[in-house]
Every structure is written in C-alpha cells, then in structure tokens.
Amino acid sequence: MAETLIRSTSAWCNICGQVEHAAIVERKGSVYMERFCPAGVQSEIIAESYAWYAERINQPHVATSVASPVPCRQGCPLDCGPCEWHTNGLRLPVFSITNDCNLNCPKCFTFNRPDLRYYKSVEETRAIIKGIIDASGGVQLINLTGGEPTLHPDLFAIIEACKNANIGRITMNTNGIRIAQDFEFARKIKESGVQLVFNLDTLDPETSVLMYGKDITDLKLQALATIEQLDIPTTILLVAALGVNEKEVARLTRAWIGKSFVRSVTIQNMTFTGKNGAGFEPKRRLPIDQMERLLCEEEGFAREDFFPLGSYHPLCYSVAYYVYYGDRLVSLANILDRRRLSELTAGNYLLEPDRRFSMDFLEGLNRLWAENGDEDMLMHFKRLIRQVYADNHDLPDEDRRRQLESLVKMVYIHPHMDADNFDLDRVSRCGDLVPDETGNMIPACSYNLLYRQKDPRFWVEPL
Amino acid sequence: MKKDESKLVYSQTMAVCPTCLRKVRARIIEVAGKVFLEKFCPEHGLSQALISSDSDWYRASMAYIKPSQNPKEKNVAEFVGCPESCGYCPQHRQHVCLPVIEITDSCDLSCPVCLKRFDRPFSLSVDQFAGIIDNLLHTEGRMDVVNISGGEPLLHPDLEKMIRVAKEKGVVQLSVSTNGLAFLDNPALRQMFRETRTIAALQFDGFKPETWKFIRGADLAADKLRLIELLEAEGVTYSLVATILKGVNDDEIPRISDFFFASQAVSLMFQPVTFSGSAANLDTELHRLTIPDIVHAIEGSKYAGKGDFNPLPCSHYSCFALSYYLKVSAGEYYSLKNFLGRDDYLAMIANKTLPGLDSEGYDMMKSRLYELWSAADSGTTSARLLDRVKAILKKLNEDPSPDARISAGIDNMKAIFIHQFMDAHTLDFGRLIKCCNPYPMPGDRLIPICAQNVFGSHQASGKNP
Numbered sequence: 057m058a059e060t061l062i063r064s065t066s067a068w069c070n071i072c073g074q075v076e077h078a079a080i081v082e083r084k085g086s087v088y089m090e091r092f093c094p095a096g097v098q099s100e101i102i103a104e105s106y107a108w109y110a111e112r113i114n115q116p117h118v119a120t121s122v123a124s125p126v127p128c129r130q131g132c133p134l135d136c137g138p139c140e141w142h143t144n145g146l147r148l149p150v151f152s153i154t155n156d157c158n159l160n161c162p163k164c165f166t167f168n169r170p171d172l173r174y175y176k177s178v179e180e181t182r183a184i185i186k187g188i189i190d191a192s193g194g195v196q197l198i199n200l201t202g203g204e205p206t207l208h209p210d211l212f213a214i215i216e217a218c219k220n221a222n223i224g225r226i227t228m229n230t231n232g233i234r235i236a237q238d239f240e241f242a243r244k245i246k247e248s249g250v251q252l253v254f255n256l257d258t259l260d261p262e263t264s265v266l267m268y269g270k271d272i273t274d275l276k277l278q279a280l281a282t283i284e285q286l287d288i289p290t291t292i293l294l295v296a297a298l299g300v301n302e303k304e305v306a307r308l309t310r311a312w313i314g315k316s317f318v319r320s321v322t323i324q325n326m327t328f329t330g331k332n333g334a335g336f337e338p339k340r341r342l343p344i345d346q347m348e349r350l351l352c353e354e355e356g357f358a359r360e361d362f363f364p365l366g367s368y369h370p371l372c373y374s375v376a377y378y379v380y381y382g383d384r385l386v387s388l389a390n391i392l393d394r395r396r397l398s399e400l401t402a403g404n405y406l407l408e409p410d411r412r413f414s415m416d417f418l419e420g421l422n423r424l425w426a427e428n429g430d431e432d433m434l435m436h437f438k439r440l441i442r443q444v445y446a447d448n449h450d451l452p453d454e455d456r457r458r459q460l461e462s463l464v465k466m467v468y469i470h471p472h473m474d475a476d477n478f479d480l481d482r483v484s485r486c487g488d489l490v491p492d493e494t495g496n497m498i499p500a501c502s503y504n505l506l507y508r509q510k511d512p513r514f515w516v517e518p519l
Numbered sequence: 520m521k522k523d524e525s526k527l528v529y530s531q532t533m534a535v536c537p538t539c540l541r542k543v544r545a546r547i548i549e550v551a552g553k554v555f556l557e558k559f560c561p562e563h564g565l566s567q568a569l570i571s572s573d574s575d576w577y578r579a580s581m582a583y584i585k586p587s588q589n590p591k592e593k594n595v596a597e598f599v600g601c602p603e604s605c606g607y608c609p610q611h612r613q614h615v616c617l618p619v620i621e622i623t624d625s626c627d628l629s630c631p632v633c634l635k636r637f638d639r640p641f642s643l644s645v646d647q648f649a650g651i652i653d654n655l656l657h658t659e660g661r662m663d664v665v666n667i668s669g670g671e672p673l674l675h676p677d678l679e680k681m682i683r684v685a686k687e688k689g690v691v692q693l694s695v696s697t698n699g700l701a702f703l704d705n706p707a708l709r710q711m712f713r714e715t716r717t718i719a720a721l722q723f724d725g726f727k728p729e730t731w732k733f734i735r736g737a738d739l740a741a742d743k744l745r746l747i748e749l750l751e752a753e754g755v756t757y758s759l760v761a762t763i764l765k766g767v768n769d770d771e772i773p774r775i776s777d778f779f780f781a782s783q784a785v786s787l788m789f790q791p792v793t794f795s796g797s798a799a800n801l802d803t804e805l806h807r808l809t810i811p812d813i814v815h816a817i818e819g820s821k822y823a824g825k826g827d828f829n830p831l832p833c834s835h836y837s838c839f840a841l842s843y844y845l846k847v848s849a850g851e852y853y854s855l856k857n858f859l860g861r862d863d864y865l866a867m868i869a870n871k872t873l874p875g876l877d878s879e880g881y882d883m884m885k886s887r888l889y890e891l892w893s894a895a896d897s898g899t900t901s902a903r904l905l906d907r908v909k910a911i912l913k914k915l916n917e918d919p920s921p922d923a924r925i926s927a928g929i930d931n932m933k934a935i936f937i938h939q940f941m942d943a944h945t946l947d948f949g950r951l952i953k954c955c956n957p958y959p960m961p962g963d964r965l966i967p968i969c970a971q972n973v974f975g976s977h978q979a980s981g982k983n984p
Contacts, residue, residue, distance in 0.1 A: 058586040061612050061835075064532035064949025066544055075544055077533035077601060077948040079612070092610055092952075094600035116527040116549055116578075128559050131544045141544075141559060143528050480531045480544065 059083040062106075063113075067091040068133055068483075069098070070475035070505070075131065078479070082106045086343075089477060100477040101343050102371055108345040112370035117485065118402075119143035120367060122191040122497070132480050133506060136498035138489065144367050146192040147405045147487030150500055151184055152176070153214055154203040155514045158233050161268045163257070163295055163326060165333040165472065167508045167515035168203055174513040175208050180493050181217040187495035194222030196406050196457075199229065199253065206234040206241070215248045224406075224457065227291065229253045232279030233272065242282045251319065252283060252290040256308060263301050280312075287317050289461075297326035298342035302350055310354040313465050314380065323347055325471035329504045331515075334475070341477070347469050348374050357467070361387035363394035365468070366402035369482040374469040377407065379440070381433050388464065391420035391437070405487065406457075407464065414445045473501040526550055533948040535973065536560035537568070540943060547947075549574045556945055568803070568944035570837060573811035580810075580840075583832040583865075587953070590614035592658045594963040601948055602970045606957060607658070613834065615659050616955035619696075619968060620651055622681065623670040628698055629797070630735045632762050634940060634972055636796040637670070647961040648681045652688045654963045663691045663921065666720070673701035673708065682715050691921050694718035696760065698735070699746045712755045716926075718785065719750065719757040725771035726778075733767045751783045756929060758786040764806040769816060776820035776935065780844075780852060786934040789813045793940040795972040803944055810840045813937045817842075823935070827854050832865060835950040840937040847904050852933060858904070907931070941969040 060082040067078040069091060078091040080102070087103040103109040125140045132141045153176040155168035188195060198218060205228050208214060218226045228250050235242045235252075245252070258264050261271040283290055292312050296305040309321045325342040328334055351357050357376065365373035377388035377397065388397060396416060400407055407413060418441060421434050444459045473482060478501065486499035490507075498507050509515040527549040534545035534556055545558040547570070554571035571577040595608040604610070624637035643651075655662045665685055672678055672695050682693050695712075699721045702709050712719055721743070724730055728738040750757045759782075761768075761775050772789070779787040791808040792798055814828045823842065831839035843855035843864075856864045911931050915923060941950060946969060954967035966975060 059612075060584050060586045061949075061953055062584060063530050063581070064947070066531040066533050075533070077542075077952075079949065079952065092598070092601055092948075094598075094603075097598060097610060116529040119526040119528050119548075128561075128565070130561050131559050140565075141546075143526075484531065484546075485528075 062087070062110075065089065065479050065481040067098075067480060068475075068478040068505075069093045069095070070478070071095050075133075075480065089479060098476060101341055102477065102479075103343050104346045104349070108348075109370075112364055117143070117367065120145045122146055123193075124191075126496070133478070133483050133499070133502040136496070136502050136507065138497055138499070142484055142486075142499075144485045144487045146188065146195060146489050146491075146497060147367070148197060148199060148489070149184075149188050149195060149491050149497070150199040150201055150488055151490055151492075152202050152508075152514065153181070153200050153205050153211075154208045156207040157202060157204040157231075158207060159204070159231055159268055159270075159272070160332070162332050162336055163267050163297065165327050165330040165474075165504055166203075167331050167504075169512075169515045171516075175210065176214065178210065178213050178217045181214050183493040184491050185218055185220055185223070187491050187493070187497075189220065189222050190495065191491075191497065195224065196404050196408075197225035197227055197251075198223055199227045200250075201229040201253075204231055204233070206230050206245075212244060212248055215250050219249075224454070225251055227251045227253050229255065229293070231255050231268075231272075232283075233275050235282050236275045236278035239282060242286055242288070246286040246288045252288055253293050253322070254279065254283060254290050255293045255295070256280070256312070257295045257297075258301050258304055259308070260301075260304060263304065266300050267295065267297065284315060284317050289319050290317050291320045291322055292318055293322045293324065295324050295326055296342055296347055297336070297338075298340040298346075299338045300326075302342055302347065305347075306351045306354050309351060309467065310356065313378070313385070313467070314383070316462075318465065319461055320466035320468065322468040322470055323351070325469070327472040327474045327501075327504075328476065329472070329474040329501075342471070344371055344374050344469055344471050347471075351467070351469070356385035358387065360394070361389045362469075363389065363398045366398055366400075366404065367485065368487060369479075369485045371479070372470065372482055372486070375401070376467045378465045378467070379437065379463055380465065381436055385465070386433065386437075391424065392416050393420075406466070407460065408457075411445075414441055417441050472504065475505060478505060529554070532556075534558045535943055535946050536563050537566055537943040538563040540974065542948075545947070549577075556947060566944070569807050569809060570945055570947075571811060572809045573815070576811035576814065577837075580830040580836040583830040583836040585832040585865075587612040588614050588833065590658045591660045594654070594658060594965070601952065602967075602974055605964065605966045605970055607965050611952055611954075613953045613955045615655060615662070615957055615959075615965060616833065617664055617666055618651075618655055618662070618957055618959045618965070619666045619668045620648065620959055621668050621670065622648065622672050622678070623675045625674045626669060626671040626698075627674060627700055628671070628735055628737070631797055631801065632734045632764065632792055633797040634793045634795040634942075635670075636799075642675060643681075643961065645677050645680045645684060648677075649684045649688070651959045651961065652685050652690065655959060655965075656688060657963075658965070661689065663925070664694070665690045665692075666694045666696060668696040671698060671701065673697050673699075673705075679711050679715075682711075682717055686715060692716070692718065692925050694720045694758065696720045696722075698722045698739075700739070700742065702746055702749070703742060706753075709749065709753055709755050713753055716756060719755060720760050720788070721746070721750075721757050721784075722762070723747075723759040723775070724761050724763075725768040725775060727768065727771065730768040730771060734762060734764065747782065747784075757784055758788065759784045760788040760790065762790050762792055763808055763813060764792045764801070765808045765812070766805055769808060769812065772813060772816035773819035776817050776823060779935070780820070780822040780933065781850065784933075785929045786936060788936045788938060789817075790938050790940065793972070794942040794944060795940070795969075799942070810837070810937050810939050814840060817935060822852050824854060827856060828935075828937070829856070829865070834955050835953040837947070837950055838939055838941075838954070842935050844933045844935075845904065845907065846931050846933060847907050851903075853904050855932065858908075941973065943973050946973050 062080045065078050066075050076093045081088050087109045088099050089102050091098040128139050129135050155174045257267040261273050264271045264273050294305045296302045361376035362374045364370040365375045378385040483499050488500040489497035490503040491497045529547040531546045536543045543558050543560045548557050552574050554577045555567045556570050557567050593607045598604050598608045598610045622643040624640050724734045731738040817823050827842040828840045830836035844852040956968050957965035958971050959965050
C-alpha cells in the first residue's frame, strides 16, 4: 500500500503508560497518526483529507508560555502543568465545580464518582481565580463545568467569586434540565451575567437515548425556549458522534446559529474518554475536517470560512466567524483573510476588538468595495464597525467586546483527544487548561485522560 | 503570558538522551534562524543539538516527501519497539537503497573522526558475505549497488572473492569505502578494481596539512593525490568522500568541489562529521555542521550554482541532499535539475545513490531532449549539451542493459551528495524509520547505519543491538 511519511510526533500510550514515537502518514488521501508502541502499533485517522491537513500544518508555531511553568520532571504529559515543555499560554481556563449530575450520559468523557458529591467552595474558587490571574494577567473567558454545574447549591456565590476585572466572561456548561424545570432559577442565571454553554446533541428521541441515555428532547426544547425568552447569551455545544448524529449536528448548527441569544456554536467531535465515554459505541472517529465538510453541506457555510484558532494545534480547533446580513451568513474570511484571522486570535480565544482589528476590518471592506462587492452589505458592515468603535473611541474595551460579540457568530469545531490519539504535539500547545486551587493547570485532554480520576473529589478507582 | 518570538516549534518526535542513550521525548525547534532537536531526559534534563543551520533550507526541505517504497520481504516478523526490532521490521518505512557491508574491523589508520568504534575484532568470511548478498536479494528482489566498508576493507584478504561473488549473484555495481593507502604499493589490487569495475570510494578530506592531521591523524595529502593520479592513469573508477568539520576543513569545500569537477571521480560525497565512534570525543559545539552549511559552501565552487541542491525525497529529508551534473565536455557541467525540470528530476533521482540511468531516467532524458528540440527556445540550452545527451541516448538505445546504463551514468554524469548521519545527539526516530542505508549483518538482519552506530556494539555478530 502506497503511503507517505509526512512528519513525526510523539504520543501517549495508555496501554503501556509511556510516550512513544508516532508517525503522521498519508494513505489514500487521508492522514493517520501511527503510534509505534511495543505493545502494538495504533493507527488512528486524524484528517480525511491530506490537502486540508497540509494546508493547516505548514507552519511552525511561536512558543508562548505561562508566567512560571513547572519544571519538567517525568516529561509530557506527566508533569502538568503547564511545564517548561508547554508552548501555549492560558487561553481558556476550564474547571469543574461539582461532580453532581442529573444525567448519566453514555457519551460523557469525564470521571464523576457517584457515591460522594463534591461541590467546590467559594474559597477554593477564589484561590483558582487568583491562580488564573497570576499565571496570565487576565483572560477573555473562563468556563465552569461539572458534572452539572446548575446542581451546585451555592452556584450564584461561586459565580460572584469568579467575577474579576481581569476576567472578561464567565461561561457555564449545562445540560439545561434545571433551566427547563425552574424558570426562577433561569431568571437568576440571566441576572448573574453568566453565559451558558448549552449542550444540544440532538432533538431526535432515539438519538437522545444513544447520547444522553434517555429521551430528554422535551426538556431540551423547553430549556431553549426559556433561554430565548430571557435572552441569555449562549454557546450551543454539540457533541458529534460518527454514525450517530454527525449530520444532525450540522443541521442543528445551521438552525440555531441565527438566534439572537446564540453567540457561538461549538462542535465537539466525540472523544472516547471517561467513565462512560471510553465504552461508547459505535467507536468511530470523526476527524476535524470531516465535521467541517459535513457542516459545509449546510447552506451558508463554506470550507474557505474556516481557519485554525491562533496558538492552538490545527487538529484541535477549526473556527469560522460570521456576521449576519439580513438572513445571510457572511463569513469574516470574506473581509479579512484567514491567515490574518488566525493571527488575530493568536494570543486569545476570541477576537480582540482592538484598534488593529478595526483597521484590518475596514481595510478588508475597502478591498471588497474596490472588487465590486455588494455595496449595501459593505455599508451595513461599516455602520456596524462604527457602532463598535464609536467615533470618539471612548467606549470602554469591555463594552466594545460585548458589542462585537453580539454581532459576530462563531463556529468552533473542537475535537478532544483520547487514549487512542493522544498526540504530544497537540497537548503541548493546549490553551484550554484546568486550573486547581494551588495554581497548577492541566491541559483539558491530559486532565480528562490522566488526572481527573486521581482526584478523590471526583473519582475513586473501583476496587 | 510570555511570548518568546524567537522560539518556534515544528513538531514533537522521539530521540535519545546523549548522556544515557535512553529513548526520550524530543521536539524540533527553531531559534534565531537555526533548527535544533531539543530533548528532555527525566534523569539528565534538557539538551539541544543543531540539526539545520538554515531554517529556510529546513522549511523548504519538509516538502521533499514521497511515498515509501517497501522491500519485497521484511525479515523481522514482529514489531516489538524501535530500535529493538531492527531490522527491517514490519514498521520500517523504506527499502534498502545502498547496503553498507562491513567486512573487517582492521584498519591501518586510527582517525580521530572515525564514526566507528568496534568492540571486538572481526573478519567476515566469504560465505558470510555471500549469505548477506543472498539475503539482500531475497528482501529486495534485486540489488544493483552494494558498498563494502569496514574498518579498512582493502586489508581483508578475501576482498576480491567477495566482489566476484557479489557480481556473480547479480550485483551490478560495487563500491569499496577506503582510505586508499593499501592501493599505493599494490598494482594488482588496483588492477582487480579496474577489472571488476569496482568503485573505490576514497576518503579525501582536503588539501591543508592541518586538515589531514586533525581528521586522519597524519598528513596524507601527497599520498592521496599520488593515488588519484594512479587511479586515473590506470582507469580505475573512483569517487571522493570528504568528512567535513566546522573550523577544520569547511573552508576547503569549494576547492574540494573544484578538484572533483576537474577530476575523473564519478561522485563526491560530503559527510558532515558525526559524533559517533571515535568522533564522539570531539567537541560538537565547535565542529558540528549541517547540510545547508555544506550546500552554501559548495556554491562557492565555480561549477556549482545556487539552487542546484535539494534533499533526497525517498530517504528522510534531513538525511541526504544531492545534485547531479551532466558532463558536456571536460570542465563544462550542466545541472541535471535545470535540464530535466524539477519534477522529472526528482522522479529520476529517487531511490538511487549512484549516478545511473535506469529505464525511467532514460525515458525522461529522451522526452526532455525532444521537448528542447521542438521548443523554439532551444537556443537557451547549449547545442553542445543537446548533442551530448543525444549521444548518450543513442548509445543506450543500442545497449539498454543495466550494466550499460550504469556506465552511461558513470561516464556522463557527476554527482555531489551530502549525507548527514545521526549521532547520539541528533538521532531522531522519525528519520530512523525511513533509513535506506543499513548495515547488513551476517544472518539476515539489516540495521540502519545510525541505529547501529548509536545503539549497537555487535557489529558482525548478527545479534540485534
């Protein structure tokens, strides 16, 4: 079989508990990672298209780091972290405030012990926030997760403890059940200023059983209605499992992105990690570019809209930004080129509406005008950008950010890694770090595969 | 957050700790326009080794990849880890292009730059050698070119028998890596090389007495020049092999190149010093050179041009670079890359280590020649060059045997190769699995040269490292 060795990486093997050499190999137009483990060579697809991969991977990346990395001791991924080997800063802190959950989803990629409930205290939360500020100076957003965070009895005190001048946005994952069932609670969520990351894998009863373990379609629809009614800024999070719901995920993305309460859509390709997820069936891997292609079969999305997210590994994020014009999705990649967009996100997670961005944006509009672009549309965008950048430039950055966010719809395709495709190239560039109370920060995929089950608050190994 | 604009990361890989030789995590990084292999050993910490002194060359080289060509057979049935499974194991991603058979540890020199250090004396028997050839024919189907090395192979009493055995078994071309000293007073040996049309791959490191003293421990310049005169006068085919050390003889690269073009040598191999074997004692910081250093220095030759060189895509792009030249007349050379165009050229040089014209190469030369004739701009290529190529093709039309093709290559082309071996500092498992230059061991094992030089001390024992 003709195959081409493209490059090398190193990969963690969960079977031997060691890091081994792995080759990135092209075969029949697709790309695979082959881990040369003495216990057996593991081959996993990482991109369905070599052309896509080659375009994304072509540049070395600039190394950044947090303020005081921990020294390397055993070597990646056992020193997290982040250690001296890590080459991304802290972009998106993600931490669990409870292991409590009102579902037991087959697709769940975390470890949550069922016998003992843990709820993070306000003191612990404050320590984490301090650690985040110390390491980064400030971040655009943090994400609270679980378990199901809405089950935390002191949720609103926790949210208050997270508020800080140097933290732009507090987002919180939820399955939406409590929001669907308790309108008063939902109203308090809105008041708290927290943004939701609402999980919506399916609206099909049968698929719901496969993903969530039972049919909760009505609860999902009720939650969406409440969120819309209260206009809570929300990210729709969809887990896409190949052979289960990958096409529905594309359809749902198209159907919900236009809603005014929706800020962004994140598609997480199914990862086979955690108490339940490790045994999820069918175990079929959905590469990032395949999801991108499926999404682009929906009206309004195109392959040229997508670019890698700044400092992350291209296999971890593929991102597109859109602005609505009437009922049309217009990609920012039409206005700024994709490389520029990728650069603009390099130090962050979201677009930073600084002066550089506005200059680039206006320049892009002028170029489109010179190329005979739709004049009404261009005028519309010019008005928008003027709203964001009020003439006197007095608008505080924060307000400007919120304005821009309500205008720009973001689509993230974001596969995690699991035991079969754990690539040190990817994990050492991760900016989605899980901070603890002592200032340690662990890349999310390292955390889910190797660290969470060692934390007795969340898990004990069954005897 | 700290942003260190000066540090770029290409990719992770696995390498070895230069202190304890443990297999460790590594990555390829760029700092200030140079590319390094950075390693982390849990016991010995971080270390770095230069792998390319020119990041532009390195970045461009990464595009030189092509599908692996697997051997017909692999002798190792089961992969149990790299390099423990050598070789070739089921995971090895290249066939054998040029096997290097070490026939003896004996040597009449003890060069400080030698990349070997044998742990025991050995001398291959003719039977063992024949077995090695049989094994190569078994795994590869055919084996056109074989290199004999050592130690000093000219000191082996059965060298001639080995050469004849190999030829009887169908090896078209043999080369023998040698310091050449044993040739000087042995006309019969030179005669045997001429008669068997064996290439003497002659160590030739420069002209300055200091160079010779540093590299070989004695000033051999006069001996070497005298030997070259003898070889040329007697019609023995030879090539030049130069080991290059920064600060010792890198300044001699243009002169060595010019000497090569003016000589009858068929090829010139530059080997940036490898810190294995005896050379492990040398100072890596002072003396390490990489492929682009050599390429840029060769461009100082009056015959070579900028852009003549590129990595060889069938081995790993960090292991080999080369350039072929067509001989128009004495002292007039034309870059084959310019003649054929980049794509045909790359297809033609793939999977070869000697300037040869196989049937594909022949077809490419022919079609390019027709193109140039039919194009109105044939004036841009010298008429003498076209006539020359036409003459080569005519001859090959008359006799298309493998032997005739290899001679056509030897007579009409010159090649400069740069071969960057790996040592304990630079060994990268990503390169190792694409190696096409193994040491065939007695028995059936084929161990990539750099794996053997870094991990193995069992030369000739047939045992895995």
